[in-house]
Amino acid sequence: EDQVTQSPEALRLQEGESSSLNCSYTVSGLRGLFWYRQDPGKGPEFLFTLYSAGEEKEKERLKATLTKKESFLHITAPKPEDSATYLCAVPFSGGYNKLIFGAGTRLAVHP
Amino acid sequence: GAGVSQSPRYKVAKRGQDVALRCDPISGHVSLFWYQQALGQGPEFLTYFQNEAQLDKSGLPSDRFFAERPEGSVSTLKIQRTQQEDSAVYLCASSLARTGGRNQPQHFGDGTRLSIL
Numbered sequence: 001e002d003q004v005t006q007s008p009e010a011l012r013l014q015e016g017e018s019s020s021l022n023c024s025y026t027v028s029g030l031r032g033l034f035w036y037r038q039d040p041g042k043g044p045e046f047l048f049t050l051y052s053a054g055e056e057k058e059k060e061r062l063k064a065t066l067t068k069k070e071s072f073l074h075i076t077a078p079k080p081e082d083s084a085t086y087l088c089a090v091p092f093s094g095g096y097n098k099l100i101f102g103a104g105t106r107l108a109v110h111p
Numbered sequence: 112g113a114g115v116s117q118s119p120r121y122k123v124a125k126r127g128q129d130v131a132l133r134c135d136p137i138s139g140h141v142s143l144f145w146y147q148q149a150l151g152q153g154p155e156f157l158t159y160f161q162n163e164a165q166l167d168k169s170g171l172p173s174d175r176f177f178a179e180r181p182e183g184s185v186s187t188l189k190i191q192r193t194q195q196e197d198s199a200v201y202l203c204a205s206s207l208a209r210t211g212g213r214n215q216p217q218h219f220g221d222g223t224r225l226s227i228l
Binding site for chain 1: 115117142144146151152153154155156159167170202204206209212213214215216217218219220221222
């Protein structure tokens with residue numbers, strides 16, 4: 001069964017305190033793993049796509065990595081404006097691009 | 112350029128009423144998706160269009176839910192005889208076609224928050 005699990009459910013950091021979010025997945029034939037950021041009352045905002053194990057992508061304080069079973073979103077020296085829910089998603093096995101999402105990690109960064 | 116636009120942003124309806132939610136995708140995006148998001152959860156797939164063809168409607172919860180994209184651009188999600196359990200945020204996303212065997216990222220609108228009283 002296709003499944004995406006994110007951990008932790010919630011994370012509280014002090015400004016400047018680096019950490020990592022985890023996304024583990026079970027799907028046949030991975031055709032991309034997508035990271036999104038979602039602010040309250042807004043739709044998910046696309047961050048990264050990773051296609052193959054060993055691939056890495058970076059954007060400002062965020063770095064996403066991918067293995068055959070999981071992906072990590074590393075946050076280096078976070079700022080309060082990084083506070084949001086981070087979602088990861090993979091396409092369902094069997095075609096098209098319909099995504100299965102994890103429940104997300106709610107990140108709060110305090111000054 | 113303009114992103115995915117959804118309207119209305121908020122909709123309150125009485126149980127039993129019909130509602131229609133509109134999605135205007137990014138220009139040139141052939142793929143369009145509808146998702147439902149409950150509070151504290153990730154979005155859940157409802158239905159998928161490629162141009163005007165509805166290729167997958169496996170996520171629609173019941174036959175009260177109907178979606179269309181008649182000209183391959185704007186899409187409407189209609190819910191008939193609404194029930195309280197239909198209360199959720201309905202998100203629309205669009206993307207380019209798969210390229211080189213790789214799925215392209217979906218870009219989301221800000222959703223319609225539907226409340227059924």
